[in-house]
Amino acid sequence: MSNLRDTASIEKAFQHAKDRYAALGVDVNVALKALESIPVSVHCWQGDDVQGFEHDSEKLGGGIAVTGNYIGKARSIDELRSDLEKAFSLLPGKHRLNLHAIYGEFIAPTDRNEIGPEHFQGWIDWARQQQVGLDFNPSFFSHENANDGFTLSHTDAGIRNFWVEHGIASRQIGEAFGAALETPCVTNFWVPDGFKDTPADRRAPRERLAASLDEIFAQELDPQRHLDAVECKLFGIGSESYVVGSHEFYLGYAISRNKLLCLDAGHFHPTEVISDKISSVMMYLPEILLHVSRGVRWDSDHVVTYSDELQAIAQEIVRGNYLDRVHVGLDFFDASINRVAAWVIGTQNMIKALLTALLEPTQQLKQLEIEGDYTSRLAMMEELKSMPFGAVWDYYCLSSGVPIGLEWLESVKQYENSVQKHRSNISETV
Numbered sequence: 001m002s003n004l005r006d007t008a009s010i011e012k013a014f015q016h017a018k019d020r021y022a023a024l025g026v027d028v029n030v031a032l033k034a035l036e037s038i039p040v041s042v043h044c045w046q047g048d049d050v051q052g053f054e055h056d057s058e059k060l061g062g063g064i065a066v067t068g069n070y071i072g073k074a075r076s077i078d079e080l081r082s083d084l085e086k087a088f089s090l091l092p093g094k095h096r097l098n099l100h101a102i103y104g105e106f107i108a109p110t111d112r113n114e115i116g117p118e119h120f121q122g123w124i125d126w127a128r129q130q131q132v133g134l135d136f137n138p139s140f141f142s143h144e145n146a147n148d149g150f151t152l153s154h155t156d157a158g159i160r161n162f163w164v165e166h167g168i169a170s171r172q173i174g175e176a177f178g179a180a181l182e183t184p185c186v187t188n189f190w191v192p193d194g195f196k197d198t199p200a201d202r203r204a205p206r207e208r209l210a211a212s213l214d215e216i217f218a219q220e221l222d223p224q225r226h227l228d229a230v231e232c233k234l235f236g237i238g239s240e241s242y243v244v245g246s247h248e249f250y251l252g253y254a255i256s257r258n259k260l261l262c263l264d265a266g267h268f269h270p271t272e273v274i275s276d277k278i279s280s281v282m283m284y285l286p287e288i289l290l291h292v293s294r295g296v297r298w299d300s301d302h303v304v305t306y307s308d309e310l311q312a313i314a315q316e317i318v319r320g321n322y323l324d325r326v327h328v329g330l331d332f333f334d335a336s337i338n339r340v341a342a343w344v345i346g347t348q349n350m351i352k353a354l355l356t357a358l359l360e361p362t363q364q365l366k367q368l369e370i371e372g373d374y375t376s377r378l379a380m381m382e383e384l385k386s387m388p389f390g391a392v393w394d395y396y397c398l399s400s401g402v403p404i405g406l407e408w409l410e411s412v413k414q415y416e417n418s419v420q421k422h423r424s425n426i427s428e429t430v
Ligand SMILES: C[C@H](O)[C@H](O)[C@@H](O)C(=O)CO
Pocket: 045, 050, 064, 137, 190, 231, 233, 264, 291, 299, 331
């Protein structure tokens, strides 16, 4: 691996790639400039298997699951920050960190409805120092008030109110992030509410969920500081028959309340893809959030790979000219491999997919389509698959001062040996 960093040959290959793309009418430098300005919101929860750092933290609930027992899970916020710094140091570009409410710095036991910006001041300071923006999520799971599978749509007004207070507190934290870091924080609302078996009443829980959300969102917040998103889902473990916050529910909610819709790649029928939904929902919504994930047979949240669907998601964002209206976030958690490597692999793939999409002669493809020349459209799309994209990626890494090729893996292995291996925990995930 040591001869990978041969600057002269990387530059030579890049020059050749530039010429090849130029022949198709693509300016590689313009693509790289655009890529630099796209932040990917990296989710903190890959680092510790969605456990968080509450005093009495419960087992992971909400119908999501992490499997694997790889060594070195972060056991404290300091360890999580150290792991994140490692991951960010290996990635080209400036990105964001996405936090869940369970990742606050709670000196004393603090229930979810008692959290405030003060519990996240350390994260704000860290983000400022790292020059990353912050996004946020209330945590409506892994809590005794969520153990029967319902939160904001609960029949019990006391429980509903508890979670409404949590939602309001979360928005205040998100707003504090946006104000302090001068970049709007996207606060994403996902609730696990749903029934394992066929419900007798599908309507009432949805009415209760909408009413609770309306209470949470009653206060207008400055969009320069804060944006609300709502995340739909088809099913979870224990909510196989009915999820209150379905796609139709949240699409309607987001449109009628001017919220961002969050499309998670694992939250639909296995043959349904979010790439095909982007251009539809963008007709009715100013902005959306993506949770780029990879479901294997179910919403398994595998590490994002450079799959056809990942490329299609990136293409849709670029082809639709939505770069300033789509917030790209990641959502996966795998405890069977090194967790820092999981972040790097998944985030690199997202960035690579965006780069490939930016290197496409989109106008030409659209023109061929307008002319009805579908033969040339297909030929061109297939030709693009063997263009020297890797040379552009290597150059981007080189000019961003991050490892080239698999150099990053050596660096993670060293980190595992010198840091993660010495963490005594045996992960409690299955
Ligand atoms: C932990 C995340 O917020 C969670 O995964 C949510 O976004 C989701 O996708 C649930 O399936």
